[in-house]
Structure formats: structure tokens, C-alpha cells
Amino acid sequence: MNIKNQQSPQDKKNPNKPWVKFENVCLTYNQNQRKDNGQRTLALDNVNLSLKRGGVYYLTGPSGAxxxxxxxxxxxxxxxxxxxxxxxxxxxxxxxxxxxxELRREIGVVFQDFRLLPHLNLFDNLAVPFRTRGQEPHEYENDVIDLLGWIGLSHKVNQLPETLSGGEQQRVAIARAVICKPRLLIADEPTGNVDPQMGDLLIDLIMKLNQYRGSTIVIATHDHEMVKRAGRPVLAIEAGKLTQYETPPTHLRFFGRDKT
Amino acid sequence: MRFYFSKIFKNPFFQYFSKLLGINEVALLPTNGKQARPLTIVVSIMCALGCLAALSARIGFRAADAWTSELKSALTILVEAPKDEANILRAVQITQQTKGVKSASSMSREKAKELLKNYGANIGSLLDELPLPNLIEVGLDTNSKDTAKELQANLSAQGFKVEVDDHSRYSGEIVKTSAVLRGAALLALLALMIASVASIAFAARAALETQSECVQILHLIGAEDEFVIHEVQARFTRLGLIAGAYGAIGAAILIIIANLIMQMGASDLTSGTKLLRWWDFWILLVAPLISAIASALAARIAARDTLKELV
Incomplete structure (x- = not known):
């Protein structure tokens, strides 16, 4: 798959402008969204962050943070x-x-629970981002077939997601997120359901997107080994408060399941 | 043959409709058969009832038109004086020469007796002794205006004492009754249409709720609201078209059965079918289209409201 793409004129104009910027962001769930004994829940407390164009960031923190x-x-x-x-x-x-x-089309999302469309086969699932952009099949079918080959699922092109294993569904979810070469890729536990070998392959695919397209990548994970190995900036969150590190911190108390 | 078909499929008109109905495209929202079947049945029944209401309205319109035009195209002159046969004949001649009169003839004594019998005056030989009125039956041109006044004036000028009855007393009542009938039929039709639209809107909302996950994914992937609305609308337009066709076929079968019952000499209830003309069945052809349009609108509104709830 040709993952290279041209930069937009706007990208060239402001190369140093942060791709994602949060300033004093608070998020409160009201009673309609989450019922906690009738109380309002503060999910994010005064969050500030700045993600550079082309940066790769790992987001980590305990469950419910x-x-x-x-x-x-x-x-x-x-x-x-x-x-x-x-x-x-x-x-x-x-x-x-x-x-x-238009802005959402610049963002690829890999959901933790995959969120593939259950009634569509693999080809049609990967074609969804193109169809929402109003593209015709002849414009995207080669890209879809190439990417299916890349994730090793060409032989299952006509199968429904329910017939696939968790790892295979994960691969399709990642493929759907990257297929339109987004400027920002958000992946929630992208390797949580795959074996280490496939995990490396998927991370490789994500990194290719970062390398050639200059996409900003945010990977949420509990796998602190992966975070340490990558040596990339870390966004650590706990009780709604965010701390941004340029390199993985040595203390591991923010690292989710593995609180040591 | 193959060339002919490929020409049809490439036709922009065909492509527009196939896009509108979502034909030849894999639906991005799953179709729920369990939900679609009962709705198809409900809409089919509503549509069949709608067709019958519309055809009944047509019968009502035609019957009312026939009654009123019959009454308006005739009038009766009561000659009070002079009453002798020669003068009555002269009055008939004057009437015939008046503008707007198509035909005029004096009513025979036998016909006058028959009329009285119809009104309960069957009193045997006593009827012969009664002084029966001298009546002139007048047929009018359909476009005639103020003929009654003109007749009154012409006959009075020739020395006749006459009373011209233009049946307005009865036609007024009939016009009122037929207006009520027409209104009732149209109201029934409107009520059925509103019920159909409401049930489709309800079903579309329910469908969107059960598929909120898929709607949300499309939304997050960058689908515009109009794209999702089109997906929902295309499905319900198809449903409305199919259900409308079933309903129209059902109504046609019911009309055929009613007509057969009438031919076998049965009830007054089916007698209206003889007032139907073959071209009135355009209603059955239009019904699926109306059903499809109503379904599309209902689904569109429901989808738009549901999407508004998403960020």
C-alpha cells in the first residue's frame, strides 16, 4: 500500500504549530451521561497538552483515570x-x-472494542471511510485489497467480522483507521488482542503512517514494556490530571495495571 | 439486449433513483428483518385503507356531481292559470323558445298521478277526482344561467300565472350533504396518511436507536449528517414503496371482490363500485409513490433528530 501522501498547503505553512492542543480542558459528565448518585463527575481536570505534528505519544494511566x-x-x-x-x-x-x-476524516480511530460494522464483510468494512467521503468503488478497491493483503487477511475478504478472531478483528480495525492516511491516529490498546509478532506488525504499520505521512500518533496502552521500549513521549493520566513527559518516566506508578 | 440494459443502467435518471433508493449499494446500516416485516404489514394495511378511502371519496364526488347536475339541469313550471289544454300547449311553446331550454313538455296526468303515489297518496279511485297540478317539465342546457328568471318573465308577459321551481331547495341540501361526504372521505384519507407517517417515523427512530452503534461509527469516521440521513431514508423509502404496492394490490383485490358481490345482486354497501371508472385506478398507481414519499420524509425527520443528539 502506498502510504505516502502530500502535505496540505496549510501543513507547510505552519510546520511547528501543534497538531493537538488542549488548554485548561475540563470535562464533566452530567447526570444524563453518567449516573453517579446524582453527582457530576469530573473526568478531566484542567488538562493541558500539546502534541507536535509527526509525534508519537503513548497515553497511559490506570483504568478510570x-x-x-x-x-x-x-x-x-x-x-x-x-x-x-x-x-x-x-x-x-x-x-x-x-x-x-471534514475534520473527523483527518482522524483515524482504533477503538478498543474494534467497532467494526457487524453486517459488512471485511472489504466493505474497510471501504466505509471511502464511502463516507462519497468515493466510488473503482477509486478505492485497490487500496482496500492492498491493505487486506498487508494485514494478512486477503483470504477472508468476504467474511463477516463475527467469524474472525479477536486479533484479526483488531487488525481490520487498525486497517480501517489508517486506510485514508489520517493526520492524527488515535489507537486505544491497538495490540491488546494480538500475539507479540502481530503486535509488532501492527505497530510497524502505524509507524509507517507516522514516517511517510507525518501523522501524529496517540497510542493508549497499559503495556509499560512497550512504552519503555519505544522511548517516545508519554502522556500519563491519573484521576483526570495529565502529565506530559518527553521520555518515558522512570517511576511507573502511572502505568495502569502494572503499578509497582 | 445486453447493450439495451447497460444503456438503462447508465441512464442518469435510473442512476438518480437507484441512489435515492440505495439500490446496488451495500447498506451501511444493517437491515433488521424482525423490525421491517411488521412495519411493512402495518404500512401495507394503512395504504390499502388509504386507497379505499380515496376511491370512496371518488365515488362520493361522482355521486354528488351526478345528483347536483341532474337537479341543476332540470326545472318544473307549475301553471296556475289559465289551465286549459290549449294554453298549456302555448306555455310549453313559449318555454321551448326561451334561451337555455333544451326540452320542454307538459307532464301527463298519468305521470302526475305516479308522482303523487310515490309520495304516499295511493288513494285508489279518489286520485282521479283530485285536481292535479298542471306541470311543465323543462330540461336545461348545462351552461344555462338565469333561465328560471327568464321563463318566469316570459310566461308572465304572455299572461300566465306560473311558479318556476328550479329545485334549489333540494340541490342545496344535496350539495351540503355531498360536501360533508367529501370532507369525511378526505379527512379519513388524511388521518390514515398521518397514522402511516407517524408509524414510519416511530419505526425509523427505533431502528436508529437499535443501530446507534453503527450510526455513531459512521459519524466518527467522518460521515456527514446528510450521508447518514440518506442511508436511513433510502431504506425507509424502499420499505414505503414496497408496502405501498402491497397495499394498492390489496385495495384492488377488495374492489374487485366488492364489484363481484354487487354483480351477484348483493348489498347496497357495494353499489358504489359501479360509479368507479377504470381511470379512477390511477389512485392505486399513485399510492405506492405517496407512501414512499411519506416514508422518506418521516425517516428523514427521525434521522435528523437522532443525529442532533450526537456531538
Missing amino acids: GKSSLLKLMYLALRPTSGKVELFGRDIDNLSRNELP
């Missing part, structure tokens, strides 16, 4: 209760509802 909330704000599934969120230099508060889809 606010990782998913942070990711949802990044992939525009939620709006902050207060504070400012900027994506690719654009303040999302200033965007109309009609402008949001």
Missing part, C-alpha cells in the same frame, strides 16, 4: 465542558456542525 475521555475529546466524540481544544490549528469551538465531518 480519564484516558477514554481524553481520547474522545481528541476524536471529537465529546466537547469539553470548559477550556480550549485545537486540532490541526483549528479551535473546535469555532467550527460549525457542517465543518466537523
Whole structure:
């Protein structure tokens, strides 16, 4: 698959502008969204972060710390209760509802629970991002077939997701997220359901996207070995508060399951 | 043959409709057969009832038109004086020469007796002794205006004392009754349409709720609201079209059965079918289209409302 792509004029204009920027972002779930004895729950508390274009970041923290909330704000599934969120230099508060889809197309998301469309076969699942962009089959079928080959599932092209193993579904979910070469890739536990060999292959695919397209990558994980091995910047979150490290910290108390 | 078909498929008109109905495309939202079947049945029944209401309205319109035009195309002149046969004949001639009159003839004594019998005056030989009125039956041109006034004036000028009855007393009642009938039929039709639209909107909302996961994925992948709305709308437009066709076929079968019952000499309930003309069955052809359009609108509104809830 040809993952290389041209930079947009806007990207060239502001090469140093952060791709993702949070300023004093707070997120509160009200009673309609989450029922906690009628109390409002503070999921993110005054979060500040700045992710560079082309950077690879690992997001880690214990369960319930606010990782998913942070990711949802990044992939525009939620709006902050207060504070400012900027994506690719654009303040999302200033965007109309009609402008949001265009921005979402620049973001690839790998959900922890895959979220493949259960009634579509693998080919059609990978074709969804193209179809939402109004593209015709002849424009995307080669890309879909190439990528299916790359993740080793060409022989299962007509199968439904329910017939695949967890690891295979994970591969398809990653393929769907990267197929349109997004400027920001958000992956929630992308290697959680695959063997180490396939995990390396998938990380390799993600890194290729980073290398050739200059995409910013955010990987949420509990796997601190992976974080340490990568040696990339870390976003550590605990009780809704975020700390950004340029290199993996030596103390591991933020590292989810493996609190030692 | 193959060339002919490929030409049809490439036709922009065909492509527009196949896009509108989501034909030749894999549906991005799953179709739920368990939900679609009962809805198809409900919409089919509503559509069949709608067709019957519309055809009943057509019968009502035609019957009312026939009654009123019959009444408006005739009038009766009561000659009070002079009453002798020669003068009555002269009055008939004057009537015939009046503008707007198609035909005029004096009513025979026998016909007048028959009329009285119809009104319960069957009193045997006593009827012969009664002083029966001298009546002139007048047929009018359909476009005639103020003929009654003109007849009154012409006959009075010739020394006749006459009373011209233009049946307005009865036609007014009939016009009112037929207006009520037409209104009732149209209201029934409207009520059925509203019920159909409401049930489709309800089903579309329910479908979107059960498929909220898929809707959310499409939304997050960058599908515009209009794209998701189109997906939902195409499915319900198809459903409306199919259910509408079933309903129209059902209504046609019911009309055929009613007509057969009438031919076998049965009830008054089916007698209206003889007022139907073959071209009235355009209603059955249009019904699936109306059903499809109503379904599309209902689904569109439901989908738009559901999407508004997403960020």
C-alpha cells in the first residue's frame, strides 16, 4: 500500500504549530451521561497538552483515570465542558456542525472494542471511510485489497467480522483507521488482542503512517514494556490530571495495571 | 439486449433513483428483518385503507356531481292559470323558445298521478277526482344561467300565472350533504396518511436507536449528517414503496371482490363500485409513490433528530 501522501498547503505553512492542543480542558459528565448518585463527575481536570505534528505519544494511566475521555475529546466524540481544544490549528469551538465531518476524516480511530460494522464483510468494512467521503468503488478497491493483503487477511475478504478472531478483528480495525492516511491516529490498546509478532506488525504499520505521512500518533496502552521500549513521549493520566513527559518516566506508578 | 440494459443502467435518471433508493449499494446500516416485516404489514394495511378511502371519496364526488347536475339541469313550471289544454300547449311553446331550454313538455296526468303515489297518496279511485297540478317539465342546457328568471318573465308577459321551481331547495341540501361526504372521505384519507407517517417515523427512530452503534461509527469516521440521513431514508423509502404496492394490490383485490358481490345482486354497501371508472385506478398507481414519499420524509425527520443528539 502506498502510504505516502502530500502535505496540505496549510501543513507547510505552519510546520511547528501543534497538531493537538488542549488548554485548561475540563470535562464533566452530567447526570444524563453518567449516573453517579446524582453527582457530576469530573473526568478531566484542567488538562493541558500539546502534541507536535509527526509525534508519537503513548497515553497511559490506570483504568478510570480519564484516558477514554481524553481520547474522545481528541476524536471529537465529546466537547469539553470548559477550556480550549485545537486540532490541526483549528479551535473546535469555532467550527460549525457542517465543518466537523471534514475534520473527523483527518482522524483515524482504533477503538478498543474494534467497532467494526457487524453486517459488512471485511472489504466493505474497510471501504466505509471511502464511502463516507462519497468515493466510488473503482477509486478505492485497490487500496482496500492492498491493505487486506498487508494485514494478512486477503483470504477472508468476504467474511463477516463475527467469524474472525479477536486479533484479526483488531487488525481490520487498525486497517480501517489508517486506510485514508489520517493526520492524527488515535489507537486505544491497538495490540491488546494480538500475539507479540502481530503486535509488532501492527505497530510497524502505524509507524509507517507516522514516517511517510507525518501523522501524529496517540497510542493508549497499559503495556509499560512497550512504552519503555519505544522511548517516545508519554502522556500519563491519573484521576483526570495529565502529565506530559518527553521520555518515558522512570517511576511507573502511572502505568495502569502494572503499578509497582 | 445486453447493450439495451447497460444503456438503462447508465441512464442518469435510473442512476438518480437507484441512489435515492440505495439500490446496488451495500447498506451501511444493517437491515433488521424482525423490525421491517411488521412495519411493512402495518404500512401495507394503512395504504390499502388509504386507497379505499380515496376511491370512496371518488365515488362520493361522482355521486354528488351526478345528483347536483341532474337537479341543476332540470326545472318544473307549475301553471296556475289559465289551465286549459290549449294554453298549456302555448306555455310549453313559449318555454321551448326561451334561451337555455333544451326540452320542454307538459307532464301527463298519468305521470302526475305516479308522482303523487310515490309520495304516499295511493288513494285508489279518489286520485282521479283530485285536481292535479298542471306541470311543465323543462330540461336545461348545462351552461344555462338565469333561465328560471327568464321563463318566469316570459310566461308572465304572455299572461300566465306560473311558479318556476328550479329545485334549489333540494340541490342545496344535496350539495351540503355531498360536501360533508367529501370532507369525511378526505379527512379519513388524511388521518390514515398521518397514522402511516407517524408509524414510519416511530419505526425509523427505533431502528436508529437499535443501530446507534453503527450510526455513531459512521459519524466518527467522518460521515456527514446528510450521508447518514440518506442511508436511513433510502431504506425507509424502499420499505414505503414496497408496502405501498402491497397495499394498492390489496385495495384492488377488495374492489374487485366488492364489484363481484354487487354483480351477484348483493348489498347496497357495494353499489358504489359501479360509479368507479377504470381511470379512477390511477389512485392505486399513485399510492405506492405517496407512501414512499411519506416514508422518506418521516425517516428523514427521525434521522435528523437522532443525529442532533450526537456531538
